[in-house]
Amino acid sequence: MPQPCSIEDCTRTPRWVCDCCQQNLCLQHLNEHNDLLISQLNPLTLEIKALEDCLQALNIQKTIDNSREKLEEWRDDCYKKIDCLFEQKCRELDQVINEKVDQQREELNRIHLKITELIDAQETSRQDIDLLTSTIRQLEININNIEQICFTIVTSPLVIDDTFIFIKETTEHELDLSTLSPVYGTIHRPKGSSGPLTCNDRYLLIHQHPNLCLYDREMNIAKQTLWRYGRIWDMCWSSTLVNNTQNIINTDQHENTAHG
Template identity: 35%
Template sequence: DRNKLINDFRQKLDKWRDDSYKKIDLIYEEKRKELEQDWTERVAKPRKGIDLMQSKLNGLIRKKKATHEDISRSTTAIRYIDQKIKDIEQKGIQMNIPTLFIDDNLTYIKESKIEETDEFQLLSSYRSIDCSAQSGVAFAANNENLLIYESDYLNLLNRDLVPIQQIPWRYGHIYDMSWSATLTNFIIITDKKIVYLINESSLSLKVIQSIPQEKWWSSTCSDKSLFLSTYGTDANIFQFNLLSSFELIKRWRSPDTCREYESIHDINYANETLALIITDSSTKIARLEVRSSTTLTQFWSFALNINHISYQPSIHCCQIKYSEWIVIIENTSNIFHISKDEKLIRRRISWAGIRVFRNWIRSQLRPNTKLCGPR
């Protein structure tokens, strides 16, 4: 229905606008407090100093203990400080407020047809980050920032891959992380079976107590739900409500998730669908399945032309424009580009190491996309 589609788009656009206003208001409040603190340090405190000095001098005069030298020295100091304050008040506080830049391409309307000339191209990297595959790397991105786990540290970078903040991580090896636009927090799962909320601004963490301890392996978020899959064969998928303190909505078990001898290597939400990377422990064959995010009904499946065994690098997927999918096999040269009607558009074999592409973050990947390196 046309009106429903338009209303849905408007709601998403309104939510994006409201979230942007909240972020602007937050920055405004921080800068306002900084301004008040700066004014206090430069003007209010010296004024109190003058009042205190004048009070002490008056006390000495009343007690007839003040010498001419005391009076002269105090008067000179008071006049000097008073002149400094007047200079500051006259010049004012110099502020550099740059114009807010908003990229028109942050939101876009998808075309209904795919032109042959608009085929996905893997461009040369604008910037890259060297990562240590031995220690394990995990990524998650939103429209503004990128969170990276490597060598027992969490690193927050901006869209130009410039470091913003770093904190040590001592809470177990991170298997996966994802971004929740609804909560404006990162979600992290570890080998300790614990799920954490990570604040984007401060990188402070909070254990999500309502989520049970399971062998969590992969995570993804919709606007309303958090989906978690478990490690190993006979994998389960849990759905938790983001809007009601992570209340459990549903738990899917085998054979609804996969067969008892199969594993789920990755789970990724996009447009009311869940993409699953499933591997068969008996045949070693991997496949991409796209399913309904509400019922797990399979829409289509694509067999990846690779043999995969448990100790090999993981496989990850993400949706790009036109409901197409990218599948990446870590630490190999394999990148699959798959159409929305389960056809292989291109298989790229020029992947060299682990790199984060700025062009992907800005134009290809969805805001909730996970970018993951070796677990």
């Protein structure tokens, strides 16, 4: 005997097995079941329409502009580096020419002074005249040659690799390292220094073996004291107390002092 329709209290003979729920349904309940499924499409259509409106209203230009700003900063930085190298090489070129001109000017001054001395002394010789004449002719040749100088400028093509710029999507709460300011300074840590550090709005407190050091905003040591208590496992900053397992240090922010 065939099973009845899966719908409770229905005694009709089932006609089909629903593919989605695997129920044996009679023709009437199959149609109702199908109508119910179709009716669930209408809310989905409304959701799709709402998402289309949301997509249309997205301010993608703001996202694009923010990202393009980073690219433009990179481009401007590259232009500055190219301009800097260009100006440097122009100065080198000017220096080469100016050195040659200055060299001839010094020689001219020397000869001029020599002639003036001979005139003032009212005494000279044929040898002096011949030597001065020869020197002047050579100076004339040297000066004319300066205008004929040619330079061979050897340049290498600027190779731009596509990997210079990497575009990576970041989530809303993910740290974007590109938003961090450039490195302000570097503090070299001696071997044996403990890793933890802490700070307030004026000073950075770190362990620089064998001392405990306060650095100011200019990365200069404002105060240091010898630390004799072994490895520092953690640090925290308080306006009056710094507490660790070995000691309690009372600090005076106005005098940059630390007292155990």
